Amino acid sequence: MTDHANTVSPAAGSFGRLRLAVTRSEALRGLTLMSPTLFVVVAAMAVPLMLMVAYSFWSQSYVTLDTSFTLKNYTDVVTRDIYHILFLRSVTISGIVTLVTVLLAYPMAYFVAFDVKKNKLLWLILLTLPFWTSYLLRVFSWKVILGYNGVINSGLMSMGVIAEPLQFLLYNPFSVIVTLAHAWAAFAILPIYVSLEKIDRTLLEAATDLGDGPVRRFFRITLPLSMPGVIAASLLIFIPTVGDYVTPSLVGGTGGVMIANIIQAQFSRANNWPLGSALAISTMLAVTAIACLSIWLAKRGTAAIR
Amino acid sequence: MANSDAFIDIRAVSKRFGSVTAVDGVDLAIRQGEFFSLLGASGCGKTTLLRMIAGFEMPTEGDILIDGQVMTDVPANRRPTNMVFQNYAIFPHLTVRDNIAYGLRKDGLPRADLDRKVDAALEMIKLSGYGARRSTELSGGQRQRVALARALIKRPKVLLLDEPLGALDKKLRETMQLELRQIQDEIGITFVFVTHDQEEALTMSCRVAVMAQGRVMQVATPRELYETPNSRAVASFIGTMNFFEATTKGIEGERLLLDAQGLGGIAAPVPGWQVNGKAVVAIRPEKLQLSLDRPQGEVSAAQGTILNSTYLGDRSHFHVRLDGVEAPIAVSAQNVERSMRDDLDDGTPVWLSWRDTAMVVLPG
Numbered sequence: 001m002t003d004h005a006n007t008v009s010p011a012a013g014s015f016g017r018l019r020l021a022v023t024r025s026e027a028l029r030g031l032t033l034m035s036p037t038l039f040v041v042v043a044a045m046a047v048p049l050m051l052m053v054a055y056s057f058w059s060q061s062y063v064t065l066d067t068s069f070t071l072k073n074y075t076d077v078v079t080r081d082i083y084h085i086l087f088l089r090s091v092t093i094s095g096i097v098t099l100v101t102v103l104l105a106y107p108m109a110y111f112v113a114f115d116v117k118k119n120k121l122l123w124l125i126l127l128t129l130p131f132w133t134s135y136l137l138r139v140f141s142w143k144v145i146l147g148y149n150g151v152i153n154s155g156l157m158s159m160g161v162i163a164e165p166l167q168f169l170l171y172n173p174f175s176v177i178v179t180l181a182h183a184w185a186a187f188a189i190l191p192i193y194v195s196l197e198k199i200d201r202t203l204l205e206a207a208t209d210l211g212d213g214p215v216r217r218f219f220r221i222t223l224p225l226s227m228p229g230v231i232a233a234s235l236l237i238f239i240p241t242v243g244d245y246v247t248p249s250l251v252g253g254t255g256g257v258m259i260a261n262i263i264q265a266q267f268s269r270a271n272n273w274p275l276g277s278a279l280a281i282s283t284m285l286a287v288t289a290i291a292c293l294s295i296w297l298a299k300r301g302t303a304a305i306r
Numbered sequence: 307m308a309n310s311d312a313f314i315d316i317r318a319v320s321k322r323f324g325s326v327t328a329v330d331g332v333d334l335a336i337r338q339g340e341f342f343s344l345l346g347a348s349g350c351g352k353t354t355l356l357r358m359i360a361g362f363e364m365p366t367e368g369d370i371l372i373d374g375q376v377m378t379d380v381p382a383n384r385r386p387t388n389m390v391f392q393n394y395a396i397f398p399h400l401t402v403r404d405n406i407a408y409g410l411r412k413d414g415l416p417r418a419d420l421d422r423k424v425d426a427a428l429e430m431i432k433l434s435g436y437g438a439r440r441s442t443e444l445s446g447g448q449r450q451r452v453a454l455a456r457a458l459i460k461r462p463k464v465l466l467l468d469e470p471l472g473a474l475d476k477k478l479r480e481t482m483q484l485e486l487r488q489i490q491d492e493i494g495i496t497f498v499f500v501t502h503d504q505e506e507a508l509t510m511s512c513r514v515a516v517m518a519q520g521r522v523m524q525v526a527t528p529r530e531l532y533e534t535p536n537s538r539a540v541a542s543f544i545g546t547m548n549f550f551e552a553t554t555k556g557i558e559g560e561r562l563l564l565d566a567q568g569l570g571g572i573a574a575p576v577p578g579w580q581v582n583g584k585a586v587v588a589i590r591p592e593k594l595q596l597s598l599d600r601p602q603g604e605v606s607a608a609q610g611t612i613l614n615s616t617y618l619g620d621r622s623h624f625h626v627r628l629d630g631v632e633a634p635i636a637v638s639a640q641n642v643e644r645s646m647r648d649d650l651d652d653g654t655p656v657w658l659s660w661r662d663t664a665m666v667v668l669p670g
Contacts, residue, residue, distance in 0.1 A: 200393070200395065202391050202392075202393060202395040203395050203397060203398075205362055205382075205389075205391070205395065206389070206391060206395035206397070206456075207397075207408070208362075208381075208382045208383045209360060209362075209382060209383070209387075209388055209389045209457075210383075210388065210408050210409035210456065210457075210460065211383050211384075211409050211412060211413075211460070212383055212412070213381075213383055216412065220408075221397065224399045225398070225399055302399070305399075306400065306404045306407070306408075306411060
């Protein structure tokens with residue numbers, strides 16, 4: 001290689017040789033391109049994650065950190081009901097949020113993909129418009145809408161539909177679901193839109209030609225072929241929302257507390273980083289397992305459609 | 307139009323997309339069991355017409371009847387037609403077997419019947435044993451066959467084919483032409499075949515409709531189309547044709563006297579249309595003979611010079627310049643003799659000769 005490099009550019013110095021080596025070797029070139037991102041990922045994700053794993057096997061007694069190995073945190077996580085309840089509630093809320101968001105996003109994505117003929121980009125930008133404001137603002141705006149003196153209550157009262165403000169709108173799982181479903185809508189619309197847009201329109205004509213009406217055609221062709229988008233959308237919503245703690249702490253009240261709120265508490269007020277780490281890692285593993293299971297089920301279900 | 311034998315009766319059908327007229331007042335009568343081709347250059351409206359028969363497009367004007375029933379209000383999924391799409395439209399998420407069975411699933415067939423039908427279809431397209439494969443693992447020719455089986459398994463009254471052989475290479479295309487023809491013979495379903503390939507249309511069809519600019523120019527058997535085209539457009543679209551501008555001089559018995567540019571005074575068979583002064587005389591390249599000396603006997607002749615020649619083995623092509631004719635005259639000659647000699651060099655003065663029956667007189 002060096003000999004060859006010399007014959008190619010005899011005048012080139014060591015820098016020239018290096019450059020030649022980089023352009024010649026596929027792997028080296030790839031590594032060079034990746035290195036900035038790789039650095040960030042290693043420094044900002046892998047290292048903290050390893051630290052968390054380490055912490056989860058340590059223990060905290062008041063202000064001192066005991067770095068001897070223990071499984072006490074994990075036994076706590078597994079045996080204490082409060083964590084089970086919170087975890088199940090988080091998964092249930094996120095599951096409902098995922099379902100609601102995907103069900104609402106699908107028709108919107110379908111409309112843009114199939115019925116909008118021109119200015120598709122404009123429509124997509126309009127659909128992502130809520131994302132132009134900050135996440136916190138969006139959560140607060142739902143507080144304004146759902147609150148005791150909020151838009152819905154004052155509106156209904158001024159119309160004389162209700163005599164006093166409805167109490168069930170805010171500070172419960174319902175308000176968490178509404179807020180999250182709205183906040184994550186674009187994450188569902190875009191992947192579903194992409195997978196719908198990719199469907200070859202003659203496949204739909206072929207299905208019609210073979211005797212399918214619009215409904216049968218949708219369930220036999222359109223839905224299975226857009227399944228990758230639906231799965232992507234579901235993961236994009238489910239995984240982050242399980243771990244969300246901003247929304248539940250702002251609009252969830254006591255009934256809407258989720259697992260992430262308790263993890264956050266361990267890292268702050270309770271000052272028990274080892275337990276917090278063990279909770280975080282257990283949650284992560286459980287969510288991964290649930291996600292994999294759902295993907296597998298979704299694929300099995302799609303494959304059964306004929 | 308009263309067509310007692312019309313199985314597919316297309317009555318004054320027009321289709322406009324905005325200001326564009328894709329199909330313009332087409333009348334067609336396609337017979338039962340016929341292999342009928344719609345032939346034309348791209349954009350001539352042949353595919354739009356096919357899609358109207360299938361029900362994917364609605365005619366702006368006119369009606370389409372299949373087997374005596376008006377199809378106008380019948381949606382595509384309830385029509386007795388099935389289609390083989392240009393890109394085959396094989397469902398990528400289904401196996402070969404499920405693709406073929408697709409149209410039968412909703413009919414509530416017992417499992418055993420369905421399996422038997424699909425097996426028979428797989429056998430017909432010579433893909434037995436491929437049933438469990440993903441459609442993405444198939445070659446172009448195999449996909450084409452799956453598309454055909456999927457459409458035929460529904461036993462439609464009419465099979466519509468939208469340039470189904472266009473994406474295949476030459477060899478495979480010829481094999482598939484033969485197979486399609488055989489299948490059509492065996493099952494006797496009416497085929498409506500769209501193509502831009504005139505050779506394909508001539509080889510496969512019982513009858514061909516030549517289309518241009520949304521209109522049907524001529525409907526005829528392949529032989530009639532080639533030997534007696536009814537217009538200059540059809541004559542130049544099907545095969546190669548030499549044209550000579552002419553003026554008519556009168557009729558003498560069975561023959562029409564003309565004065566044609568480059569050919570002089572000639573007598574041709576009287577055409578079926580009303581002659582009024584201007585006409586075009588058309589002669590196919592293979593119906594012209596080349597000779598160094600003036601030919602003897604019952605033939606017409608004209609003198610010219612060889613412009614260029616191409617040796618193709620079984621035959622040779624020549625271009626000949628005739629005085630008074632702008633375009634070079636194409637001549638095709640069978641190489642009957644084994645000869646190493648090439649005595650028809652460029653620039654050689656030659657005689658062109660032809661029988662009177664070789665000429666077709668077209669409206670000018």
